[in-house]
Amino acid sequence: MLLQFLAAAGVLAVLTMVPGPDMAVTTKQALTSGWQDGLRTVGGITAGLLVWGVLTVLGLAAVLAASATAYTVVKLAGAAYLAFLGVQALWHSRRGRSGAPAPGAPAPAGNPWRTGLVSNLFNPKIAVFYTGLLPTLAPSGLSPQTGMALLVLLHALLTFVWLSGYVMLLARARAFFERPAVRRAMDRVTGIVLIGFGIKVATTQP
Template sequence: MLTQLAAATGVLALLTLVPGPDMAIVTRRAVSRGRADGLRTVGGIAVGLLLWGALTAAGLAALLAASAEVFLVVKLAGAAYLCLLGAQALRRPGAGTALDGTAGDAADRPAPGRGASAWRTGLVANALNPKIAVFYTGLLPTLAPPGLRPAAGMALLVLVHVLLTLAWLSTYVYVLSRARRFFTRPRVRRTMDRVTGVVLIGFGVRVATSAT
């Protein structure tokens, strides 16, 4: 069983490292708002994965994946949300809280309501991503260790996926924070916001036009 679990972890790790909407959202929050906001966004993303894991265990994710109408509604809602985040970045490039190199960790102290906003951004982006339902109902069962009951195997793999996502995106936020002085430059901030805005809109269009 350990061999199968190790192989499944390797597959999940590779899939976690592939750049996607989550990384673009985390980049936007970490660069414009600071390390703490980036980590809160990562936390929201993790909760979104746990939500999909719970829906999968309840059989609702399979229903979503099998229902073309429901899948379309969730897909379009998720695409619209990504496009909204991208449009916000393009409309006000560089407008986030300054990551001032002389202010110590001041940028990492959340303003009232800002922490909840970062957490909610990550959660909503993942909760409206129907591809996770397809991923959890289609791929995870093929990776589940054969020595466990199906429900236990799925729960274990969802937990592994969440931990891998937390580890990878938190490390990514830390790397971005180490380059704080570079990202405080106004021109760099505006460029990063424009790039991530275009990327988020691109992901939104891709989600909206994808067949599955």
């Protein structure tokens, strides 16, 4: 059972490190508002994974994955939200907005934790991932519900550690990213990537 769990951890670690909407949203928040808001965004994303995990254990995620109508509604909402974040980043670059706010300055509008949570909850591919792949990785020596719950917790932990480390890496290069030209370029790249992920989410099938 231990070997099965370690193998599952390896698979989840690889999947966690593959760039996707969560990383793009984290990048936008960290570069726009600073590393603190970047970590808050990671917290929201992690909370979203836990919500999906609870829905999976209860069997509700399988209903979403199997329902074409429900899947389409969630994926279009998620695609629209990612596109909105992308357009917002492009707008910031057009205005020449620089990186994190100066000390004492008002924080940018929006709640980074909520941004991470909403972007994650509106990604129906997680429901497909949890209901389709996780059961095949669950250790055979445990009940299906217990095995799934452990893997969801492991995936949430890996995601939190990976994205938090990524945010701190961006923070170490803060001086570079706060250069006006670099800031505008990163806003544009991040905006385009977010819009691209929005289109990808909108056009994918369960």
